[in-house]
Amino acid sequence: MNRIEVKNLRFSYRRGEEILKGMDLTFDSESTAIIGQNGAGKTTFVKLLKGLLKPTEGDIFIKGKNTTEVTVAKLAKEIGMVFQNPNDQIFKSKVIDEVMFGPLNIGQGMEEAKGNSLKALELMELSDKVDENPYDLSLSERKLITIASILAMDTDIVIFDEPTISQDYFGKIRIKNIVKELAARGKLVITIAHDMDFVAEISERVIVLNKGEVILDGSAEEVFLRDDILKSAYLEQPNITQLCKRLGYDRTFLALKEFLDYRLAEN
Amino acid sequence: MKKIIVENLKYRYPLSENLALKGISFEVEGGEFIGIIGRNLAGKSTLCQALVGLVPHFYKGAYSGNVEISGMNVLENNISELSKKIGIVFQNPFTQITAAKLTVYEEIAFGLENMGIEIKETIRRIEYVLHLLDLEKYKDRNPFELSGGQMQRLAIASIIAMKPEIIVLDEPTSQLDPQGSEEVFKAIQSLSREGITIMMVEQKIEKIAQYADRVMLMSDGEVVDFDVPQKIFLRDDLLNYGVQAPVFTRVCRSLNIKNKNTGLYPVTLDEAYELMVRHEQNRS
Numbered sequence: 001m002n003r004i005e006v007k008n009l010r011f012s013y014r015r016g017e018e019i020l021k022g023m024d025l026t027f028d029s030e031s032t033a034i035i036g037q038n039g040a041g042k043t044t045f046v047k048l049l050k051g052l053l054k055p056t057e058g059d060i061f062i063k064g065k066n067t068t069e070v071t072v073a074k075l076a077k078e079i080g081m082v083f084q085n086p087n088d089q090i091f092k093s094k095v096i097d098e099v100m101f102g103p104l105n106i107g108q109g110m111e112e113a114k115g116n117s118l119k120a121l122e123l124m125e126l127s128d129k130v131d132e133n134p135y136d137l138s139l140s141e142r143k144l145i146t147i148a149s150i151l152a153m154d155t156d157i158v159i160f161d162e163p164t165i166s167q168d169y170f171g172k173i174r175i176k177n178i179v180k181e182l183a184a185r186g187k188l189v190i191t192i193a194h195d196m197d198f199v200a201e202i203s204e205r206v207i208v209l210n211k212g213e214v215i216l217d218g219s220a221e222e223v224f225l226r227d228d229i230l231k232s233a234y235l236e237q238p239n240i241t242q243l244c245k246r247l248g249y250d251r252t253f254l255a256l257k258e259f260l261d262y263r264l265a266e267n
Numbered sequence: 268m269k270k271i272i273v274e275n276l277k278y279r280y281p282l283s284e285n286l287a288l289k290g291i292s293f294e295v296e297g298g299e300f301i302g303i304i305g306r307n308l309a310g311k312s313t314l315c316q317a318l319v320g321l322v323p324h325f326y327k328g329a330y331s332g333n334v335e336i337s338g339m340n341v342l343e344n345n346i347s348e349l350s351k352k353i354g355i356v357f358q359n360p361f362t363q364i365t366a367a368k369l370t371v372y373e374e375i376a377f378g379l380e381n382m383g384i385e386i387k388e389t390i391r392r393i394e395y396v397l398h399l400l401d402l403e404k405y406k407d408r409n410p411f412e413l414s415g416g417q418m419q420r421l422a423i424a425s426i427i428a429m430k431p432e433i434i435v436l437d438e439p440t441s442q443l444d445p446q447g448s449e450e451v452f453k454a455i456q457s458l459s460r461e462g463i464t465i466m467m468v469e470q471k472i473e474k475i476a477q478y479a480d481r482v483m484l485m486s487d488g489e490v491v492d493f494d495v496p497q498k499i500f501l502r503d504d505l506l507n508y509g510v511q512a513p514v515f516t517r518v519c520r521s522l523n524i525k526n527k528n529t530g531l532y533p534v535t536l537d538e539a540y541e542l543m544v545r546h547e548q549n550r551s
């Protein structure tokens with residue numbers, strides 16, 4: 001059984017303006033990125049997965065259960081989601097309380113929640129901020145706090161909506177490692193991002209969403225080869241891929257190291 | 268003429284123990300496009316707030332030094348006076364939306380009305396920025412019912428419409444799709460060519476390398492370096508500052524391909540491509 005099955009999913013915020021136009025997808029364990037133009041419907045889609053919005057038509061099954069038939073609270077035990085804007089997620093006035101809220105909410109005991117939260121904060125290198133007010137911290141730190149909260153919940157499915165916003169080089173590496181480690185532990189990880197270099201590095205599978213429809217779905221190599229389709233969806237190839245293509249290489253190089261190794265072997 | 272003069276600027280947030288800005292000095296000419304880069308918490312946003320006067324007029328705390336914006340001293344002029352010369356796009360677009368207005372169109376008009384721009388000109392400018400940021404379809408929408416990237420587009424549109432002499436942009440493209448980012452960088456570049464001075468914080472290093480005239484590298488409340496992109500991205504210690512050189516620079520560095528005239532590594536796709544092609548030709 002696939003962990004997520006989406007069947008003919010349609011969604012509108014208002015009548016006459018369909019945002020998702022019939023999506024059919026399954027997700028099991030591959031680390032997947034969803035990319036697409038601003039307004040394509042990426043955030044809407046993952047909010048539907050998490051049960052925060054209800055399909056206008058069609059069905060979503062999480063581990064075989066239809067999302068319309070389980071409560072948001074039940075779903076929360078299966079799916080953790082890091083919001084695009086941390087301000088939509090944060091509402092406690094102390095970092096540790098904010099991080100613990102999620103785990104407590106899905107039924108972890110006080111001790112367990114605290115332990116998991118402290119561990120997650122340590123992973124985000126925020127151990128010295130546990131007693132601070134999230135609103136006194138910078139945007140990049142607030143994003144890491146929301147990530148810590150989701151990690152502490154230890155859900156089977158983890159969704160990151162634009163996790164790398166405002167992160168510096170080290171922040172991006174930290175998030176990349178988290179995605180990889182979660183995937184290695186068998187979790188289903190879905191990441192939305194506009195940073196194609198980052199997407200190329202973290203994903204096994206890439207889905208291109210365009211105006212509410214899936215127009216490409218395949219391995220990172222397959223998807224990033226299709227420069228024409230990417231351009232039509234307001235996307236682009238990763239930087240190194242663009243350079244190699246211009247140099248006339250047939251292969252889609254997704255990382256600098258891959259290209260340098262190839263050249264070394266070539267000579 | 269110098270558009271921005273910052274002299275030994277020091278600032279500490281109230282309740283904070285450490286200085287967020289530790290004696291910063293620099294000057295910027297009119298029409299320059301300056302990129303500001305550096306680690307998280309380096310003080311990039313705080314510097315932006317100090318340029319537009321939110322530090323020290325809104326954020327109190329300890330302040331010393333001198334900041335001059337288009338000849339106006341920031342300490343001696345209030346924010347609304349300063350806002351005639353300098354505008355800012357905040358790091359989080361959510362904080363930018365005034366919530367005073369119901370539609371995207373009115374949100375953009377709000378700033379222009381406050382400036383006393385006449386109605387015809389207001390309409391012309393709004394139409395221009397709606398088109399520039401691909402927001403025409405959403406002009407009657409409530410700003411809070413936009414996607415993250417659309418909201419960021421609105422924040423940029425509102426400031427560009429006001430056409431201040433100086434525009435400060437704090438990671439304005441962090442939520443934009445790849446082509447949207449490219450379009451914004453191009454639009455900002457053309458504003459700078461018209462003489463508008465640009466101060467832009469960015470983590471998108473490849474873009475800064477391509478578009479900025481000069482790059483300011485910040486770390487721990489200080490300006491570590493302030494130079495043309497080719498010089499900044501040559502530094503061996505960049506990673507210590509949470510910045511990775513553009514992939515085009517790294518590729519040429521690994522292959523030891525330099526620009527023979529300048530002795531520097533390329534920082535853009537075009538330049539890297541040309542040098543690599545020439546390199547291959549010379550080898551064969």
Ligand SMILES: Nc1ncnc2c1ncn2[C@@H]1O[C@H](COP(=O)(O)OP(=O)(O)OP(=O)(O)O)[C@@H](O)[C@H]1O
Pocket residue numbers: 136137138139140141166280281283287305306307308309310311312313314358
């Ligand atoms: N409102 C505030 N109150 C107290 N301290 C603050 C406030 N905003 C920022 N700081 C502190 O000032 C320092 C500089 O923060 P600033 O936000 O300017 O950095 P930044 O380079 O913009 O970081 P980022 O890349 O995360 O956006 C940090 O130590 C930060 O914690």
Ligand SMILES: Nc1ncnc2c1ncn2[C@@H]1O[C@H](COP(=O)(O)OP(=O)(O)OP(=O)(O)O)[C@@H](O)[C@H]1O
Pocket residue numbers: 013014019036037038039040041042043044045084411412413414415416417442444
């Ligand atoms: N609360 C809302 N009410 C009405 N329309 C909305 C609402 N939220 C989003 N929309 C619209 O639905 C469409 C899809 O929005 P969504 O946030 O899913 O896009 P996205 O792909 O995540 O975009 P981005 O890359 O900018 O985050 C957009 O055109 C947006 O304007």
Ligand SMILES: [Mg+2]
Pocket residue numbers: 042043044084161414415416
């Ligand atoms: Mg979104």
Ligand SMILES: [Mg+2]
Pocket residue numbers: 138311312313358437
């Ligand atoms: Mg900042």
